Amino acid sequence: AQKVTQAQTEISVVEKEDVTLDCVYETRDTTYYLFWYKQPPSGELVFLIRRNSFDEQNEISGRYSWNFQKSTSSFNFTITASQVVDSAVYFCALSEVGDDKIIFGKGTRLHILP
Amino acid sequence: ETGVTQTPRHLVMGMTNKKSLKCEQHLGHNAMYWYKQSAKKPLELMFVYNFKEQTENNSVPSRFSPECPNSSHLFLHLHTLQPEDSALYLCASSRPGAGGPYNEQFFGPGTRLTVL
Numbered sequence: 001a002q003k004v005t006q007a008q009t010e011i012s013v014v015e016k017e018d019v020t021l022d023c024v025y026e027t028r029d030t031t032y033y034l035f036w037y038k039q040p041p042s043g044e045l046v047f048l049i050r051r052n053s054f055d056e057q058n059e060i061s062g063r064y065s066w067n068f069q070k071s072t073s074s075f076n077f078t079i080t081a082s083q084v085v086d087s088a089v090y091f092c093a094l095s096e097v098g099d100d101k102i103i104f105g106k107g108t109r110l111h112i113l114p
Numbered sequence: 115e116t117g118v119t120q121t122p123r124h125l126v127m128g129m130t131n132k133k134s135l136k137c138e139q140h141l142g143h144n145a146m147y148w149y150k151q152s153a154k155k156p157l158e159l160m161f162v163y164n165f166k167e168q169t170e171n172n173s174v175p176s177r178f179s180p181e182c183p184n185s186s187h188l189f190l191h192l193h194t195l196q197p198e199d200s201a202l203y204l205c206a207s208s209r210p211g212a213g214g215p216y217n218e219q220f221f222g223p224g225t226r227l228t229v230l
Contacts (some may be wrong), residue, residue, distance in 0.1 A: 035218055037221075042223065043202055043204075043219055043223055043224045043226070044204075044222065044223040044224065045204065046221075047204075047218045047219070047220060047221075049152040050217070050218045091157065101159055102159075102163065102219060103172060104156060104157040105156070106156045107156070107157075
């Protein structure tokens with residue numbers, strides 16, 4: 001069965017600090033896709049990244065970086081030099097080949113304090 | 115602007131009312147989804163439509179009735195709702211490859227529903 005666990009329910013950091021959001025997943029498939037989404041207070045989920053299971057290279061996009069570790073079934077997300085606008089709920093998600101669904105974690109609420 | 119619009123953005127209805135939520139995507143996608151997001155609960159997938167055919171109904175009560183007349187439009191018809199149905203209803207679309215959602219889903223802004 002597929003499952004996504006985001007153990008951190010809520011995190012608060014002071015602006016300009018680095019912060020890492022954890023994501024651990026479970027799947028029996030060897031081919032699968034992982035995603036991160038951001039949900040700001042406005043409510044709309046914004047797609048951040050997709051990663052397939054064969055690509056373990058870490059990715060950096062500006063202040064955002066993602067660390068995919070297949071050995072530990074983790075796909076962690078780091079924000080460097082955080083800003084107040086990064087305050088949001090962040091969701092990690094998983095989809096398996098042959099399935100129409102994306103399974104979302106419960107989300108981590110991130111507060112960036114000025 | 116993600117190319118997925120939802121109307122209305124806010125809706126208040128009584129338990130005996132009938133209303134509909136509308137979703138439209140301008141991205142040329144073939145799959146559309148309804149999700150429910152309640153306070154302090156994970157995002158719940160309700161329905162999936164692939165090329166206008168319903169491929170997933172996640173044990174949703176019959177008081178929620180989806181309709182997908184074409185690949186660009188998705189409706190959620192509501193009738194005889196309960197107060198616990200109050201939530202944010204999110205629509206999403208994607209361009210699935212063969213066998214699954216290889217591509218990311220793009221979400222609309224949601225409809226905040228309150229059932230009195």
